[in-house]
Amino acid sequence: QVQLVQSGAEVKKPGASVKVSCKASGYTFTSYGISWVRQAPGQGLEWMGWISAYNGNTNYAQKLQGRVTMTTDTSTSTAYMELRSLRSDDTAVYYCARDSLLVGASPYYYWGQGTLVTVSS
Amino acid sequence: DIQMTQSPSSLSASVGDRVTITCRASQGISNYLAWYQQKPGKVPKLLIYAASTLQSGVPSRFSGSGSGTDFTLTISSLQPEDVATYYCQKYNSAPPYTFGQGTKLEIK
Numbered sequence: 001q002v003q004l005v006q007s008g009a010e011v012k013k014p015g016a017s018v019k020v021s022c023k024a025s026g027y028t029f030t031s032y033g034i035s036w037v038r039q040a041p042g043q044g045l046e047w048m049g050w051i052s053a054y055n056g057n058t059n060y061a062q063k064l065q066g067r068v069t070m071t072t073d074t075s076t077s078t079a080y081m082e083l084r085s086l087r088s089d090d091t092a093v094y095y096c097a098r099d100s101l102l103v104g105a106s107p108y109y110y111w112g113q114g115t116l117v118t119v120s121s
Numbered sequence: 122d123i124q125m126t127q128s129p130s131s132l133s134a135s136v137g138d139r140v141t142i143t144c145r146a147s148q149g150i151s152n153y154l155a156w157y158q159q160k161p162g163k164v165p166k167l168l169i170y171a172a173s174t175l176q177s178g179v180p181s182r183f184s185g186s187g188s189g190t191d192f193t194l195t196i197s198s199l200q201p202e203d204v205a206t207y208y209c210q211k212y213n214s215a216p217p218y219t220f221g222q223g224t225k226l227e228i229k
Contacts, residue, residue: 045165
């Protein structure tokens with residue numbers, strides 16, 4: 001069965017970076033992409049970006065350009081999302097979701113369990 | 122960017138009621154519209170894709186319709202376990218893959 005297992009909760013100071021992992025199993029990793037979605041406390045869902053696990057192509061939300069980097073490690077079927085220069089409004093639960101090899105071509109059938117990132121001094 | 126607007130933002134209904142949530146896209150998106158259900162403290166769950174296709178395992182009281190810019194999610198007979206926030210999302214078009222702001226559904 002398809003599973004996406006994310007890394008644990010993080011507490012970071014403003015200005016720091018965080019790197020969240022998403023380990024995939026139950027399917028051929030390089031046949032799909034991974035999208036990242038975040039949800040601030042009490043707020044809605046925000047699409048952050050996408051990466052192809054086949055060739056590493058990425059597409060990021062404009063508001064995060066320059067602060068976010070998405071990568072994959074095909075040897076371990078793991079996707080990573082790094083967010084830099086953290087601010088308090090980056091406090092959120094971060095989700096990975098399986099997408100298609102074409103950016104945004106698929107709804108999200110499978111989600112990770114979420115990783116809470118708290119940014120606080 | 123295409124904006125996705127849901128209405129209402131919150132809704133209270135009685136068990137057994139028919140409930141309708143609407144989602145409007147600022148530009149046509151054909152039928153590339155998904156609906157998700159998120160229960161408190163849980164991961165979003167795909168309910169409907171391609172505007173009207175029920176995801177496997179989702180109760181048949183859920184249905185979706187629409188094309189172009191106007192879409193609806195309908196629960197034919199509200200059950201207590203349907204208390205959740207519902208989100209629409211466009212896909213298979215140019216990014217960003219915006220979600221609606223959500224509709225919080227409660228039992229009256």
